[in-house]
Amino acid sequence: MNRILSFATLLIICGSLQAKNHIVTSPNGKNVATVDDGLNITVSHDGKQVVTVKASIRDGLKIASVKSKNINETIQAPFYRQKEIRIAGNQMDVKLNDGFSLQIRAYDEGVAYRFCTTNKKQTxxxxxxxxxxxxxxxxxxxxxxxxxxxxxxxxxxxFYDETLLSKAKDKYIFLPATIQSGGVKVTILESDLRAYPGMFMKADGLKLRAAFAKYPKTLDRYPWRGMTYVADTEDYIAKSTGARTYPWRVMAITEKDTEMPVNNLVYALATPNQIGDTSWIRPGKVAWDWWNDWNLKGVDFEAGINTRTYLYYIDFAAKNHIPYVVLDEGWYDSSKADIMNPIAAIDLQQLIDYGKKKGVNIVLWTVFNVLDEHLREACEKYTKMGIAGWKIDFLDRNDQTAVEMAERLAKTCAEYKLFVDYHGFYTPTGMNRTYPNILNYEGVFGMEEARWAKKETDMPRYDVTFPFIRMMAGSVDFTPGAMRNGTKHNWVECYQNPVSMGTRCHQLACYVMHDSPFTMLCDAPTNYEREQECVDIITSIPDTWDETRILSGYISSYMITARRNGSDWYVGGQTNWDERKVDISLDFLRPGESYQATIVTDGVNANHNAEDYRIESKTLSTNDKLNIRMASGGGFVVKLIKR
Structure with missing residues (x-):
């Protein structure tokens, strides 16, 4: 009876289904997408309807014909959470009038659709x-x-507002969004966003309605940083000329929370590699200046944005085999947007040359449009000087021209063999498959927030929420590594000498748990030098992976991740503010092999002193189990090196 009532409600909300339906089913038979003559796409899982999408990109579109085909791909995925993706699905090609068509794919991992056009004129x-x-x-x-x-x-x-859909706030929502429906979770994402605005949504009863930024008509500029913003818009959202595909609308379907962080649909649906050879791209960790406010101590010079300070950062990176140092905001005059000239206090060529002698490469920070306005000039100059890449910041929009800028920057930088880290950026949409020189993205409520957070801010809860939802879209530049750590009761706000929320082991676990091939060490070198044991743990964790599994966890509660690099495994776990004991089976290890385990856990006093941790070593095999206690806001790391 309840299912009949729910179906009746769905018909009232979304409109009656038309008589003629066309169906595509996932290989395992669980996910079924049905499209009717009104272009309503109904998605069911195990026979239960979980979502219906009313889809249209132009008025008056009608179905002309329908064809089907199989999708079976093996995708090489450099710098992704796994080395290779094997994915199978079934596709329905729906030919429409007016030069448009609709593609619908059903995978075991979810359902996706997109519009296409063959029009030669401007659309x-x-x-x-x-x-x-x-x-x-x-x-x-x-x-x-x-x-x-x-x-x-x-x-x-x-943060994520955990709410009933009917009680969602009257605010615009950015992707991803996750909804519990029909016994599964449906996560709405997008993939292959190119020359088109990104999708927002707004709740309307039991609906989430898509919304898009209008096409910019005029841009203006903020005096500080030279950052451009949209001053006026057209009455349309996108324009293009010639045949094209539009972004995939993705509905990832997961029966268990542990399936969410390893759902690969966004990456798999994106346009394949457009830059060719990727052997020159080198993932790695990076010593970062901004979060720690250039806060060196015990040195004989005035620390700040100057050559002496960065020489110290380079020495620290070299000593610890960290391949990169980033020069964040301040190396050029932001007030003048003068990217072509370092400030007088920075001898950039000296830093680049000194770093290369030490095996450390320099990455430069910039604002998106500032680099774009000098793109080839800047890339040519700084490539000749010897930089490795750019950290590009403050895009802060995803209208069509912003998306085009992001692609233009990635493509041009690849020509100069420069990688990029996109900060102040919209939720990723698979562009790192198209341009693998995009090593990382922000679009996450990361560690920088600890500099201005308030006592009531619940970072540990967010830390075990976003990997389930946001990380489905792609990698995260969370910028972990704090050596000053606070409990729920004694954490203090401190902008110039910031403190992380949660334990030391909560921070260490980030390096295993996050998809992040370009990962910052956020604290000051002199703080790390007093914590060499922790630095050694961080730098021993690989930056790329052959395999990723989520062993256990629930959104907003805790998560345990296992990753394989070659024959070695690394396990990381985090909890929210709730103290927690977990049992971990090691049945993922290769039978008959033994592993040297290094186990880093919250210390017995970590609930009082968040910096307390302990390390032990033992030999383990696939038949063993680990029993680990995580303190409030705690975590752990286990390294399993095959003997």
Missing amino acids: VIFDETADFCFPEDSKAWLAYSTNDEKPFAMAFQN
Whole structure:
């Protein structure tokens, strides 16, 4: 009876199904997508409807014909959470009138659809309809825009509001969004976003309606940093000329929370590698200056944005086999947006040359549009000087021209063999498959927030929420590694000498748990030098992986991740503010082999002193189990090196 009522409700909300339906089914038979003549796409899992999408990109589109085909791919995935992706699905090609078509794919991991056009003339999209209708009032995890006045202009960083869908706030939501429906979780994402605005949503009863930033008409500029922003817009969202595909609308479907962080649909649906050879791209860890406020101590010079300070950072990186140092904001005059000239206090060529002698490469920070305005000139100059890449910041929008800029930067930088780290950036959409020189993305409420957070901020809860949701979209530049750590009761706000929320082991675990091939060490070198044991743990953890598994966990509670590099395994876990004991089976290890284990756990006093930890070593095999206690806001790391 309840299912009949739910179905009746769905029909009222989303409109009656038409008589003629076309069906595509995932290889395992669990996920089924049905499209009717009104372009309503109904998705079911194990026979239960989980979402219906009213989809349209232009008025008056009608179905002309339908064809089907199989999808079976083996995707090489450099610098991703696993080395290779094998994925199979079934595709329905729906030919429409007016030169448009609709592709719908059903995978075991979820369902995706996109529009295409073969028009040779200019195509203007005034709006796209994507209404995601759910059959019942379900729990949802939603991240809202942080800019109420200009909701499409912000850094794509916020907590997740865990709420019933019907009680969602009247705010714009940025992706991903997760909704519990029909006994599974449906996570809405997008992939292959190119020359088109990214998708926002807004809740409307039991619907999530898509919304898009309008196409910019004029841009203006903030005096500080020279950052551009949209001053006025057109009445349409996108325009393009010639045949093209539009972004994939992805509904990832997961029966267990542990399936979420390893769902590969966003990466798999993106356009394949467009830059060719990737052998020159070198993932690695990076010593970072900004979070620790250049806060060196015990040195005989004034620390700050100057050559002496960065020579010290380079020496620290070299000693610990850290391949990169980033020069963040301040190496050029931001007030003048003068990217072509370092400030007088920085001898950039000296730093680059000294770093190369030490085996350390320099990465330079810049604002998106500032680099774009000098793109080839800057790339040519700084490539000749010897930099390795750019950390590019403050895009803070995802309209069509912003998305085009992001692709243009990645493509051009690849020509000069420069990698990029996109900060102040929208949720990733698989562009790191298309341009593998994009090593990392922000779009996450990361460690930088600890500099200005308040006591009531619940970072440990977020830390075990976003890997399930946000990490489905791609890697995260979370910037971990704090050596000053606070408990729930004694954490203090301190901008110039910041403190992380949670234990030391909570920080160490980030290096295993996060998809992050370019990972910062956020604290000051002189703080690390007093904690060499922790530095050695961090730097011993690989930056790329052959395999990733989520051993156990629940959104907002805790998570345990296991990753393989060659024959060695690394396990990391984190909990929210709840103290927790976990049992970990080592049945993923190769039978008959023994492993030298290094086990780093919260110390017995970590609930009082968050910096307390202990290390032990033992020999383990696939038949063993680990019993680990995580303190409040705690974590752990286990290294399993094959003997």
